[in-house]
Amino acid sequence: MVTHCARHRWRPRTLGLNRVNQKQSKANPRRGKRRPATSGPVAKADQRIGVPKSTGKNTPPGLVARELAVDLVVAVLTQNRAFDEALTAAFAAPRYADLEARDRGLARQIAATTLRYARPLQARLDSRLDKPLSARYARIGAILLTAAAQLCRLAIPPHAVISLAVDQTRYARAGSHLDKLVNAVLRGLVRDGVSVSSDRETIRETLPGWMWLRWVKNYGEATAQDIAEASLQEAALDLSVKSAPPQWAERLNGAALATDTVRLVPGGRIEDLEGFASGDWWVQDAAAALPARLASLTVGPAAEVADLCAAPGGKTALLAATGARVTAVEISADRLQRLAANLDRLGLSAELVEADIATWNPARQFDAVLLDAPCTATGTIRRHPDIIHLKRESDVARLATIQASLLENAVNLVRPGGCLVYCTCSLEPEEGEQQMSAFLASHPEFEVMPIEPGLAGIEASWITPEGYLRTLPSFTPTIVAEGDGVSVPKGMDGFFAARLRRL
Ligand SMILES: C[S@@+](CC[C@H](N)C(=O)[O-])C[C@H]1O[C@@H](n2cnc3c(N)ncnc32)[C@H](O)[C@@H]1O
Structure with a gap:
């Protein structure tokens, strides 16, 4: 979903509540950066992105579940892996070993919702960025997308969603200097009351064009709409x-x-x-x-x-x-x-x-x-x-x-x-x-x-x-x-x- 572009200036179109200090970010992206507190040594597998283990006393609640959700979205959208396969691999990974069933369920729900609504969500995000993020910052793109899904579809309180997304950005191996951008874009979504509803247009927008057109051709528009709507539901x-x-x-x-x-x-x-x-x-x-x-x-x-x-x-x-x-x-x-x-x-x-x-x-x-x-x-x-x-x-x-x-x-x-x-x-x-x-x-x-x-x-x-x-x-x-x-x-x-x- 994240499209590529060779050169960028990381600036949200609407700066909103939090102004981005581009100069500071460019000159020294890490200057003055606060890393969220961790407790104890970080497991080897976690060093990849520097996220504390779920057992860490000072790990912000919900952070590891969000990391898992982002891993799943990255696996599908940038590594072309099947969702099931990515879930099985993530659940078996040491870094998520301590994650409670409830948090696993939350991560799965966030990732599935993100994937279902990725196209309309990405369109809402793209309209707030001067340029799409490059492939190098695919993880930041996935952080934005999963956060947007939580804000626009899952009605999770904005404060928690934005704060965790900003923390995740700071932990990211590439793009930690984009934390203010992430903050501003997500705050902008909330301030402007951006939603991704279940109206007919949005439902169609979730599908690749070829799939929608085939269903219309083979089943007629009304049935195609029913199929598309049903395909967005969580299965029994x-x-x-x-x-x-x-x-x-x-x-x-x-x-x-x-x-x-x-x-x-x-x-x-x-x-x-x-x-x-x-x-x-x-x-x-x-x-x-x-x-x-x-x-x-x-x-x-x-x-x-x-x-x-x-x-x-x-x-x-x-x-x-x-x-x-x-x-x-x-x-x-x-x-x-x-x-x-x-x-x-x-x-x-x-x-x-x-x-x-x-x-x-x-x-x-x-x-x-x-x-x-x-x-x-x-x-x-x-x-x-x-x-x-x-x-x-x-x-x-x-x-x-x-x-x-x-x-x-x-x-x-x-x-x-x-x-x-x-x-x-x-x-x-x-x-x-x-x-x-x-x-x-x-x-x-x-x-x-x-x-x-x-x-x-x-x-x-x-x-x-x-x-x-x-x-x-x-x-x-x-x-x-x-x-x-x-x-x-x-x-x-x-x-x-x-x-x-x-x-
Ligand atoms: C749709 S799944 C089957 C689901 C299974 N029948 C069930 O009900 O649990 C398709 C399966 O076909 C297998 N498969 C694909 N090509 C095959 C082939 N040429 N010969 C044998 N198995 C094949 C795949 O590895 C996969 O496990």
């Missing part, structure tokens, strides 16, 4: 349970959905919830569970099923839990290990194979083959706000070509009379409906088994004229049971699934 915590969804919904104080998913209000550590340690459920979006439910309902329990592109194993677990003999195939050794650990916790088993689906050629065929192909994942922006920054329009065609090549080999694995479920979590027809049209045109030995409403709790409005499943983030499964006073979030991932039979 959805669980697939091994059995008895209504009882689990009651025990966990959530809702049971018609699709058999248990939906909870997100918050707190997942590991602390009842049933995690005992392996009674796993986290899986309601829509993401449907392709495996479809495969399982089509071939029945005890069938031989190949789960292709299987890690981290949500669909493998669902198939195994319904009694299928599952072979889970995954190209990445690391991700296959994660899948193994997940199955282990759940007390479920599957044959695990590390292989490339494009060439995997086992000696046998299967009753059902589930291909959850890699895709642009534009249906999962609620959970992965990095997608609106990291995906390019060219990825649609690139991934559609990969999907076609995986499908081409997957067909050989389906026994005659068996079933192939192809799915992606993309909203782009090239990765769904169009992929299937092209496939069926060149594979007369396959026919569509149209999905009927009611199957696996699927609603009529989620089914295309061809009989495919097409869920949108703006859809919500029917709630069949909900605890008293519980109001779970709406929405579901955007998914495409086709169910085919081999003749």
Whole structure:
């Protein structure tokens, strides 16, 4: 988001309450600089930016959580890393080891909000800077952006937000002399009552232009607006349970959905919830569970099923839990290990194979083959706000070509009379409906088994004229049971699934 420019004069357009002493900053950026107090020695990992450990007695409250939020935003926006991956790495880092769950949650919320609203927030900031910050000061740009998100979207008291952002700037390895600029720009936002609301224009502004235009072309403007709005929401915590969804919904104080998913209000550590340690459920979006439910309902329990592109194993677990003999195939050794650990916790088993689906050629065929192909994942922006920054329009065609090549080999694995479920979590027809049209045109030995409403709790409005499943983030499964006073979030991932039979 931070654009680059070779030469700069660091001056906010509106100096506001705090005048920036450019001369002092230029002549000796560190002169008269107060470093926030630290207590005790600073851990090695912290020296990178000089931030005190979260345990430090004199560390300003909330500072380390803000540092984590900025690290996450930098990871996505300047290092092009996936948000999930960055979260996992940050939570494992020694410098955040002592951070309490509540602060981790706050950091995650700030970073996710920043990523969701990065475009409109950046526009508000850019209008207050003479020139954009250079790449060298990317971290300062991320400090400004996360602070703006807290001020303009999260309604966190301005005093705390500004003071912590200024402290963070002073700790930064590059750009600590920009503390007054940061102070002035943020104070200006507050003084001028700048907000980033949820009006139609702002919602569109959050998306890259190509994504918005595609959704308008493929779904019409009103639905595109609904999708965009839903994509900005924090997703519910959805669980697939091994059995008895209504009882689990009651025990966990959530809702049971018609699709058999248990939906909870997100918050707190997942590991602390009842049933995690005992392996009674796993986290899986309601829509993401449907392709495996479809495969399982089509071939029945005890069938031989190949789960292709299987890690981290949500669909493998669902198939195994319904009694299928599952072979889970995954190209990445690391991700296959994660899948193994997940199955282990759940007390479920599957044959695990590390292989490339494009060439995997086992000696046998299967009753059902589930291909959850890699895709642009534009249906999962609620959970992965990095997608609106990291995906390019060219990825649609690139991934559609990969999907076609995986499908081409997957067909050989389906026994005659068996079933192939192809799915992606993309909203782009090239990765769904169009992929299937092209496939069926060149594979007369396959026919569509149209999905009927009611199957696996699927609603009529989620089914295309061809009989495919097409869920949108703006859809919500029917709630069949909900605890008293519980109001779970709406929405579901955007998914495409086709169910085919081999003749
Ligand atoms: C959408 S994710 C699958 C999610 C999984 N089915 C689940 O429900 O938990 C796609 C997976 O496909 C794997 N993958 C990508 N290309 C592959 C290939 N050519 N062969 C096998 N696995 C592949 C990726 O490593 C990734 O784990």
